[in-house]
Amino acid sequence: MRVFVEGVGLLGPGLNGWQASRVLLAGDADHIDMPTVVTVDESLPAAERRRIGLPVKLALAAGRAAFADAQRDAATTATVFTSSAGDGDNIHHICSTLASPQRDISPTRFHNSVHNAAAGYWSIATRSHAQSTSLCCYDASFAAGLLDAAAQIEVDAQPVALIAYDQPYPHPLHAVRAIGASFGMALVLTPHATARACASLEVNFMPGAARATRMADRGLEAMRASVPAARSLPLLCALARGTTEVVILEYLADSHLHVRVAPC
Amino acid sequence: MQPLAINHFSIVTSLGAGSAATFEALRQRRSGLAACDFETAVLDTYIGQVQGLDEYRVRSDLGVYDCRNHRLAEMGLEQDGYAAAVAAAREKYGTARIGVFMGTSTSGILQTELAYRRRDPQTGALPADFRYAETQNNFALADFVQRYLGLQGPAWVVSSACSSSAKVFGHAARMIAAGICDAAVIGGVDSLCLTTLYGFHSLGLLSRAPCRPYDVARDGISIGEGAGFALLERAAEKTANCTSLLIGIGESCDGYHMSAPHPDGTGARLAMQTALDSAGLKPADIDYLNLHGTATPSNDASEDKAVYDVFGSAMPSSSTKGSTGHLLGTAGIIEAIISMLAIEHDLLPGSVHTQNVDPALHANYLIENRDARVQRVLSNSFGFGGSNCSLVFAAAS
Numbered sequence A: 001m002r003v004f005v006e007g008v009g010l011l012g013p014g015l016n017g018w019q020a021s022r023v024l025l026a027g028d029a030d031h032i033d034m035p036t037v038v039t040v041d042e043s044l045p046a047a048e049r050r051r052i053g054l055p056v057k058l059a060l061a062a063g064r065a066a067f068a069d070a071q072r073d074a075a076t077t078a079t080v081f082t083s084s085a086g087d088g089d090n091i092h093h094i095c096s097t098l099a100s101p102q103r104d105i106s107p108t109r110f111h112n113s114v115h116n117a118a119a120g121y122w123s124i125a126t127r128s129h130a131q132s133t134s135l136c137c138y139d140a141s142f143a144a145g146l147l148d149a150a151a152q153i154e155v156d157a158q159p160v161a162l163i164a165y166d167q168p169y170p171h172p173l174h175a176v177r178a179i180g181a182s183f184g185m186a187l188v189l190t191p192h193a194t195a196r197a198c199a200s201l202e203v204n205f206m207p208g209a210a211r212a213t214r215m216a217d218r219g220l221e222a223m224r225a226s227v228p229a230a231r232s233l234p235l236l237c238a239l240a241r242g243t244t245e246v247v248i249l250e251y252l253a254d255s256h257l258h259v260r261v262a263p264c
Numbered sequence B: 001m002q003p004l005a006i007n008h009f010s011i012v013t014s015l016g017a018g019s020a021a022t023f024e025a026l027r028q029r030r031s032g033l034a035a036c037d038f039e040t041a042v043l044d045t046y047i048g049q050v051q052g053l054d055e056y057r058v059r060s061d062l063g064v065y066d067c068r069n070h071r072l073a074e075m076g077l078e079q080d081g082y083a084a085a086v087a088a089a090r091e092k093y094g095t096a097r098i099g100v101f102m103g104t105s106t107s108g109i110l111q112t113e114l115a116y117r118r119r120d121p122q123t124g125a126l127p128a129d130f131r132y133a134e135t136q137n138n139f140a141l142a143d144f145v146q147r148y149l150g151l152q153g154p155a156w157v158v159s160s161a162c163s164s165s166a167k168v169f170g171h172a173a174r175m176i177a178a179g180i181c182d183a184a185v186i187g188g189v190d191s192l193c194l195t196t197l198y199g200f201h202s203l204g205l206l207s208r209a210p211c212r213p214y215d216v217a218r219d220g221i222s223i224g225e226g227a228g229f230a231l232l233e234r235a236a237e238k239t240a241n242c243t244s245l246l247i248g249i250g251e252s253c254d255g256y257h258m259s260a261p262h263p264d265g266t267g268a269r270l271a272m273q274t275a276l277d278s279a280g281l282k283p284a285d286i287d288y289l290n291l292h293g294t295a296t297p298s299n300d301a302s303e304d305k306a307v308y309d310v311f312g313s314a315m316p317s318s319s320t321k322g323s324t325g326h327l328l329g330t331a332g333i334i335e336a337i338i339s340m341l342a343i344e345h346d347l348l349p350g351s352v353h354t355q356n357v358d359p360a361l362h363a364n365y366l367i368e369n370r371d372a373r374v375q376r377v378l379s380n381s382f383g384f385g386g387s388n389c390s391l392v393f394a395a396a397s
Helices: A018-025 A046-051 A054-070 A088-098 A107-112 A117-126 A138-156 A218-226 A228-241 B019-027 B060-065 B068-077 B082-093 B109-116 B132-136 B140-149 B161-177 B194-202 B266-279 B297-311 B328-345
Strands: A002-012 A078-082 A132-136 A160-166 A183-190 A199-207 A245-250 A255-263 B004-013 B033-035 B046-048 B098-103 B155-158 B183-190 B226-234 B244-253 B288-290 B316-318 B376-383 B387-395
Touching (some): A002 A018, A002 A228, A018 A054, A018 A228, A054 A117, A078 A117, A078 A138, A117 A160, A132 A138, A138 A183, A138 A245, A138 A255, A138 B155, A138 B161, A183 A228, A199 A228, A218 A228, A228 A245, A228 A255, B004 B068, B004 B082, B004 B161, B004 B328, B068 B109, B082 B140, B082 B183, B082 B226, B098 B328, B109 B132, B132 B140, B140 B155, B161 B183, B161 B226, B161 B244, B161 B387, B183 B328, B226 B328, B244 B266, B244 B328, B266 B387, B288 B328, B328 B387
Parallel strands (some): A078 A160, B098 B155
Antiparallel strands (some): A002 A199, B004 B244, B376 B387
């Protein structure tokens, strides 16, 4: 399945936007580990803005940046959201409250506990009625999202935005599910080459396990290995370099994705 | 869309285990709802609980996945010859050509709720026997189902609240149309937990009586649990067991509010219209609507506006949540299966517990069962975050 990359959004530790990160992802500058900078989506109504947690902010900021890069209307574009854990801080608060004698959980915490909270707030912020889905595939959440987005484009011949994000759990869940950092990324993908398209991706599901493409930089490789959404980094590197190359993404125990990246 | 054959399905809810028990309960207008006695919950509400889960254990080789949600999943996989039908498909297509797309809202979160009660008083650590990846994580459900059935194709979980297991039909359809899969195991499992019971309580959305969809006195939902699965293949691969085809899907967002539907039903209307368009049908081609019909004042009013706009006021319709309760992430697949049972048996299920249909609503709302020829059904599932999905099923013959 072949799709085209029209826009990219990226927020991670020391990765402050796609344009600023391209140079270091291409290998021409050193990556410096700094906390992820997340901006708040000003297009959300103030009441909603007060209610959202950091993972939703990450998803919205990455998505907004990708649409700005693509210069495409977010209100009419289908979306695939993917995350391993969603809002872990929120789940921690709910489970803590439910384990206490007084079980009154907050209504806002409850409606924010749905895995599609990011998609819900996105559709409110962008005033979108377009088709949207919210996936989880543990460590392979990015690969699953990419496969689903590519299949949607192949079948429906319409653009799709893929938005992947993850946020560390607080203690004590962090001990049983260690996610290394706050990370959000987004790709606006199209069925045909457009004036804004920078590359094509040929995405193929392959039976059998394969070794994933790694990052040369040790810090970026640690990020890739410890954040499900950061499994996208080798693909982003290939886009930053602007060369033709194959990226292998681990998928399930007995499968992987073979992605051929080519500039256009 | 290219129609898909639904060659097999299986179902477990508080109405019983298996299609025969489910249909018999619908025919007899029996409800699975009873006063809430779940775990340590102290709430004045009704629930649709599946019996036998406390004693059940998942298959021993998958013991690390054992939790209420996966016990319910396994119970579902073993009904109606479903696991055997998948095994036959596995022989036909190979393990890597069958996808697994599951819907769940809360996965095995009950396991985490219980673990939080056993935190180390000094360190706050969770107990050593807590298995996050195999129980709490949303993907755990698809992981369990894939391993249980011995499959190796694409798999993921869709978690979009109460539309989750309706949307998996769309994912499967796209993966088959794109040529990545030849068949798909789809479905949903959601089990009772304190997060949803106390969560809906916090929103003031739990009825203190068994829920009464579309009733003038409706005052909230009853939460239930269930598991449902379907096996989808290309229409050309239709078997003698196949009674229904999936012929249309429509998905949309409200873009309005996280936990309240759009008052004008904008997103719901778009989902239904898109589903009809994808099936190449006119509204009059539909024989019965299985409504989302949660029995909250706002959901039913909003859905009714949308249905009236698309279908007018004559279309026979009902919600089956008075029978099963609101199954949240499982509602989509369970109501899809009820829609297919309606087609198979030519029976429109009346809404149990609803006494007086709200005169402010336009719907031709059925409160008694009706025998009628049923060729095509549209089923609605709407969720938090304004996530909407409508499905259209047609008789296979």
